Amino acid sequence: MTRYDVIVVGAGVAGSLVAHRLGRLGRRVLVLEAGTAGTAGMTGTADTADTASAASPADATGAAGPGHEGQPASDPPSAGFPFRPHPAAPWPDVSDLAGTEGIPGYRASGHLRQDGPLPYASGYVRANGGTGNVWTGLAPRMLPEDFDTETFGYGRRWPLTYDDLEPHYRAAEEELGVAADADEQREHVGLPFPDDYAFPMRALPAARLDRVLSARLDGRRVKDPVARREVELRVVGTPHARNGVPDPRYDAGRGYVPRGRDGRPDPDSRCAGSASCIPHCPSYAKYTPLKTQGRWSATVTLRDRSVVSRVLVDAGGRATGVEYRSYDGRASVAHADVVVLAAHAVENARLLLLSGLADRSGQVGRNLMDHPVLLTWGLLPEDAGPYRGPGSVSGFEGFRAGPARRLRAPFRVEFGTWGWIWAKGPVDTDVHHFLTERGLIGAELRRAVGDRIRRQFTLQFEMEQSADPANRVTLHPHERDALGLPRPLVTYDLDEHVREGMVAARAVSDQIFELLGAEDHTDYAPVAAWPGRFEHGGRTYGYRGAGHAAGTHIMGDSPATSVVDGRQRCWDHPGLYAVGCGSMPSVATSNPTLTMAALALRSAEHIEADLASRDRPVSLDPPPPPSVTSETSPTSRGASA
C-alpha cells in the first residue's frame, strides 16, 4: 500500500484545487471520489447531441426540469444527462422534493431526507468534478462587511477578514479564470480593488436583457418597504468563471491565456453562447474542476468510485487516513499525514458524524445555510433575447450591503436570461400551456408560443441566510444507502430575517415590473412544483435552492463554538481539514464558489506548512526559507508499505 502525504476526499472545486496546489509542490496526493470519472463523466460525452438531450425536458408540466446550481435535471430515460447516481454514491435530485397540500407542505424522498418546517431546496452531485460540473459559473467576491454580520445584529463573524482572504481571491480568480471589470466592481459593488487590479479576462458583453433593463432602470429608485429606504437601481455585470477576451493588463502586464478542455492553454477559447452551462458547457469555456485536474502533477492520483466511510485518527486525535468502500462494498484503508474532507457541505458533515469526530462544539452538521432564492418572472414588452448566453450575465447589487441588513436579509438580484426555466421548467411547459390549457393549435399556437418565449425573463433574488444551529444535517436513524451508510437527514427553516428579505424583494420586484411595463406572471403554483412555499403577511412566497450549501463545519475562533479554525483545520484533530462552503460562517449574498476556492487555496498553504514542519528534522537552527522547504521531495516518506 502506498503511503500518501495527503488524502483529499472529494474531487470537486475545493478538493481539486487543494490537490493541485500540493501536487505542484511535489506532495503525493490521493484523491478519493465517491462518484464516477471518465466515460460516465463529461470528457467522453461532450458532443452536442448528449448535451442537447440532457437539456431537454423531463416533465411537460413544469414540475421538474433542468435544474439550477446543484440541481441536476431529472433526466428522461433517453437523455444523455452525463451524471448518473450509483446506488452506492447517491445524491439528492431536484425531483426528490415535491410540494404537498397541508403541513409541512412538502415531501422529500431519495438520498437527502428532511423533517423540518420548510424544505432545504438544493441538491448536489457526487461525480468526478462534483457539483462544480453543474454550477452556473458566476464568481463574485464577498463584500468586506460580509465577514462580520454580527455588526448588523445577526449571523456569525469570520475568524478572518476580507483583507486576509484578498490574496487568495486573486489566486482563485487565476485558477478559475474570471472575467470581470475591476472598475465596475469597485464603483458599483463597493469592492476595494486597487487601481491597478485587472481580472484575467475582460467582462463578458452584457446580455440583451441587461441592456433593456439598464436603459429602462439605471438611476431609477425603488422603495424597500422593510428597510424604509430607497435604492437606486443600476445594472452591474457579474464576474464570470468562463472564458472571455483576455485582459493584457492582467498580472502586471503578463496577460492571461484562457484554459480550454482539461485545462489546456487555449488562447481562443470563448463562451460561445450555447446557453447550456448546466448541465454542460460544450465549448469548455466555463470553469469546472476537470480543468484543474487536467493540470495536476503526476504525484496526484484520482481514485473514483471510492466512497469514504470513516476518517481514521490515532490515540492523540491526529488524522492517520480513511476507510473507504468500493461500489461492491469492499472496504479499503489509505493512510496519509493529512486528510482533507472536500466532499460538499452535507457530505462533509455526514462523514464527520459517521466518524464521531471534530464535534467538541456540538456544531458538526449545524448552521446549514443556502441561498433561498425568490423568483419572480414575467414578459417584457419587447424581445428579451432569451436562451442565447450564460444563464445570468448581470444583476442589481444595491441590496447587498449597508444598514438595511439589520432589518431584513440582504440579497443579490440576478437577471435570469433563460426564460422561465427555473421558475416553470423548460419551454415545453409553454407548449403544453398553449396547446392543452389554452387549446391553441396551428398558426395561433405558433404565434403564441413564439411571442411568449421571446419576451420571457426572470429575476432571481438570492437571500443571505444566516447561521442558525437549528438548521442542521444529522444521520438518519434508520434510512441507509446501498453501502449501509446512514443517509443524511436535514432539518431546515427560514427565519424572520430571510422572510423579511423576501418581502422586500417582492416589493422591489413589483416596482421593477411596473417601471419596465412588464407583465408579471409570478405565481407559486401548482403546489407540487413549489415545495419551498410559505405565507407571510397574507402573501404567498415560493423559493428555490441555489445549491449553495454552507455552514455545516463552521469556522470560528474558538473550539468551543466552531468545528474548524481559520485555516479550515478541525480544532481537535491535527492533520484533519474540512474545506468547502461548509466552513463558511456566513454565506453572504455572493455565489460562494469563488470564496470556497480562495479558502481552499489558503488552506493548501497551511497544509503545506504542516507537511514541511513534519519533514523538517528537529533542530535548533532557524528553519530553511519556505521556497526551499516547499520543493523538498516527499519521497523519503512516500515509500511503499
Next chain:
Amino acid sequence: MPITDETLRFTALSARLTGFDEEDLAATGLTDVYRAVASERLGPRRYGRLLREVPAEPDDVVDGELRQAAREVTYLWYTGSWPGSPPYVVSPRAYAEGLVWKAAGVRAPATDPGGYGSWADAPDRSGRDSTAEGSGP
C-alpha cells in the same frame, strides 16, 4: 394505404397542426421518424382517424379522442418528445429541431451557438419566423 400517400397525409396534417408550412417541416428531416412515432404511440385506429378526420381547421375538432391525438402529434413536432410522465425524447436531433425554438426564433440550447457575445444584441430572426415580426403583448 400506400406509404407515399400516408406520408403526404401526415405532412399535410402536421402543417395544419403546427402552423409551419410543409417546407419547414421537411427541413427538420424528421417527418418519417415522427410518422413512425405517432403511428406507434397512437396505435393504428387512432392514427388512422387522425390522418383521415382532422379538418382543414384543426380548431374545429370537437371529438375528444381526436383532439387529444392532434395535440400529442403537435407536441411531438414542437418539442421533439412524445408527451408523458416523463415525456419520451425521440432523439437529440428531435430536440434540436423542436419547432418551439423556431417559433421563438431561437436556437435550441447547446445545438448551434451564436458565438462570443452573440447574446448582446437583438437576435437576428431573418428567415427564422416570418410570422413573429412585430408581435407584442
